[in-house]
Amino acid sequence: MQTTIFAFCGKGGVGKTSLSAAFIRLLSEQYPQKRILAVDADPAVGLSTALGIEPPMTLDDIRLRIAQSIDKGETADAVALLSEAKFHLLDCITERGNLSFLAIGRPEAAGCYCKVNAYLKQVLEMIAGNYDFVVIDGEAGIEQINRRVMETVDCLVLVSDPSQKGIRVISTIRDVASRLAAAKHCGVIFNRTRDGFDPDGIEGLPPVLAVIGDDPEQAAHDMQGESVFSLSASSPLYGGAKKALDALLREINDEAV
Amino acid sequence: MKLYEDLIAAIRALLPDTPDKACGFDPALCAEPGDKNAILFRGDMAYELGGSGKQSVNCTLFGAVPDAKDEVALYGKDLCELTQDTAFSHLTIVQLKDEDEETLRYETLKDIAFCQFRLYPKGYHIRISPSAGKEQVRVAKAALQQSPPLSLLNVGCSLIALLKAQPDVAAVKTVFITDPSVDHTALTALARKAKQITEAVQHTFEMNSLDCASCKMKPICDEVDGLRALHFKKEEERKKHDT
Helix, strand or coil: CCEEEEEEEEECCCCHHHHHHHHHCCCCCCCCCEEEEEEECCCCCCCCHHHCCCCCCCCEEEEEHHHHHHHHHCCHHHHHHHHHHHHHHHHHCCCCCEEEEECCCCCCCCCCCCHHHHHHHHHHHHHHCCCEEEEECCCCCCCCHHCCCCCCCCCEEEECCHHHHHHHHHHHHHHHHHCCCCCEEEEEEEEEEEECCCCCCCCCCEEEEEEEEHHHHHHHHHCCCCHHHHHHCCCCHHHHHHHHHHHHHHHHHHCCC | CCCHHHHHHHHHHHHHCCEEEECCCCCHHHHCEEECCCCCHHHHHHECCCCCCEECCCCCEEECHHHHCCEEEEEECCHHHHHEEEEEEEEEEEECCCCCHHHHHHHHHHHHHHHHHHEEECEEHHHHHHHHCCEEEEEHHHHHHCCCCCCCCHHHHHHHHHCCCCCCCEEEEEECCCCCCCCCCHHHHHHHHHHHHHHHHHHHHHEEEEEEEECHHHHHHHHHHHHHHHHHHHHHHHHHHCC
16 A cells, blocks of 8 residues: 655644644545544644544553553563554554544653654554555654654645744754655645735745635634534635645655656 | 463363364465554454453463364354454463473573464454453454455464474464353463463573562462472573583
């Protein structure tokens, strides 16, 4: 199976999760026969709410369970641990029609997320081949790019608001990603822009896939914790996501030809 | 191996005298191999053996196989006769070529026990929790609709083929139990004990403490004849080797 992996990255609070969710909705609507995996790789755990899916278990739950069994002196053979991890992995994957959902969870240990990020990378390498599309809602900042969690990503979608800080973050992510050859395709979505915003004047950015203005309907959805699946097709977020997705799929198809 | 003999006898006592289905090992009966990372999605699944909170047991024991003959046995319904999630136990008895515990290597037991993690029959998604001694299996609708439908005898032959590729394996009997009237709770307890024995054997090879009073393996060594003697013997050999 040919798998296309999209990953959303950018500064915190720019709408990565809403746009990831919109991509997931669009893919599941446009390709009802294809399998889609949605991955909440952000410890802030927002994608489950945006999709209206509550996972019974997260990757960090598995990691903790295995770490505790080692601490208790139980079996520590690598092969047995892998089998243990695979046993619980199916319980982490929530299936809804052609859509599967997997969450990294919120590690309880303060500070470092490297262990669960390393585990996420292994899990993605293991299971991505079962899906036609994988959409990863990445954590804010650059950590997951740096740690090569996104190494297998095909399309890196950088999300920013019009702020200098947001643009600086996506520039850094883009630089690191290109140094690590982390994605074949890369594009920018500007979200929550005001009238008069013109991305053409910003130098050194990858192609701009969409510019999305304020979206009161989506903001109200967010406030009420409603899923992106009930957002109307006339919403600017939905329209912008569709434009960006179509552009990326066109690029992928052109490359295939 | 004598260490597991009482357990094997206890398991036999829980099963009916004759299986519902059985066959000798035949490579032609092996199930078609699948992809090791393939997920069997719920929508493609007919049912799950050991699913919906039903009991499930996975256990590998080392001991004598009757007549040293490779065999697959099934107690209960076969895959094409089942229609919903059911309790499931899968027990495998492995007879070693060299049954002398004193020349035994823990690595040998481990390599043999881990063979099952490389079993990926197409349309039969196995997941095993070594810590809980559980085995759950998602069975594909497609595997039941094919002609002939996938049978547990096919799966058993595939497992035997993997085990027989190990140089120290003399014979294998693998037993599937889908009969809900068999006491799966008792099997769970016996599987736990088998795991404790294997851990104690591991301890014998890896730890050099001879202070039984402070050892967490004491309860199982008290219960299973030969474990403590094996540990002391191995430690003596280690000391001789060191001097």
